[in-house]
Amino acid sequence: MDLIQVMKALSDETRIRILNILKDGDLCVCEIEVLLDINQSNASRHLNKLTNAKILDNYKVAKYVYYRFNEKLINEYPFISEIVKDHAMKLNQCQIDYARLQKYKCSGLSCDDLKEGKISF
Amino acid sequence: MDLIQVMKALSDETRIRILNILKDGDLCVCEIEVLLDINQSNASRHLNKLTNAKILDNYKVAKYVYYRFNEKLINEYPFISEIVKDHAMKLNQCQIDYARLQKYKCSGLSCDDLKEGKISF
DNA sequence: GTAATATATGATTATAATTGAATATAATCA
DNA sequence: TGATTATATTCAATTATAATCATATATTAC
Structure with missing residues (x-):
């Protein structure tokens, strides 16, 4: 994979926010939408760019x-882990997102509940 | 320094090429121009963005x-070294640039000689 | 089957980044 | 001093990126 394309994918705040909430485990598109409070097509497009x-x-x-x-790509470009683990959380918005993720995970509620607004952020 | 601004600065081929030829030592703007074969205002602008x-x-x-x-920034963001040392040279153009840099350094010629085209690349 | 839902995509607009040519600035050289 | 040179900056044109709204597709639930 081309270094420049990887770097471009990493140079957008929304995409860093997505990687930040994926660092502890997989999430589906609708969870990402609600946790980051972005609209569906925006989420899908950014995910597409990262993919x-x-x-x-x-x-x-x-x-x-x-x-x-x-x-496979993370092994080829270990610096991506450094960015996600060491630097993402320096961004204010990533801290907010991560707190929401924790609240969601501790709630034990489902992805459908999340969408229906059963967790107050 | 803001992570996103650093990432944006790193997501352009010309700027990766600049960092690649600076990894072994400082260079002035006109050396960078000639070695990368880019025009003066372009060189200056990319250097400005990195600065x-x-x-x-x-x-x-x-x-x-x-x-x-x-x-100071490299210490804060060690991944920049990884990109420059481990990944830049995977780009074709960086290999060409680096070969030109070596030829220039081995020639013992000055920056003025370089500009006057006394080295054939 | 039909209705509802999750996701992707097309079209459009808004914004930002990149470029080349020309010009400005500041230092040097004669 | 005046001419030259290295670098930075401005302007205009182009291109790339991001966001939004509407629609398409595919799966599930009834």
């Missing part, structure tokens, strides 16, 4: 598409 | 401005 750069890949479970890191 | 992101800094010697890595 084209091979930073993420995805798999389908019923009607949900889950995204996760592509281990 | 604004604090990846480079510069110092003046007579009428020449020399650019170099800003160690």
Whole structure:
């Protein structure tokens, strides 16, 4: 994979925010939408850009598409882990997002509950 | 320094090429121009972008401005070294540039000679 | 089957980044 | 001093990127 394409994919705040909430485990598109409070097509487009750069890949479970890191590319470009683990959380917005992720995970609620607004952020 | 601004500065081929030829030592703007075969205003603008992101800094010697890595930022973001040392040379153009740099350095010629085309690349 | 839902995509607009040519600035050289 | 040179900057044109709204597709639930 081309270095420049990888770098371009990493140079947008929304995409860093997405990687930040994926660092502890896979999430589906609608979870990402709600957690980051961005609209559906925006989420899908940014995920597509990260997937084209091979930073993420995805798999389908019923009607949900889950995204996760592509281990092969992360091994080729270890600096991506450094960015996500060491630097992303310096961004204010990433801290907010991560707190929402924790609240969601501790709630034990489902992705559908999340969408219906059953968790107050 | 803001992560996103650093990433944006790193997501352009010309700027990666500049960092690649600076990795072994400082160079002035006109050396960079000739080695990368780009025009003067372009070189200056890309150097400016790298300097604004604090990846480079510069110092003046007579009428020449020399650019170099800003160690403080490199310490804060070690992944920049990984990109420059481990990944830049995977780009074809960086290999060409680096060969030109070696030829220039081995020639023992001055920056003025370089500009006057006394080295055939 | 039909209705509802999750995701992707097309079209459009808004914004930002990149470029080349020309010009400005500041230092040097004669 | 005036001419030259290295670098930075401005302007205009182009291109790339991001965001939004509407629609298409595919799966699930009834």
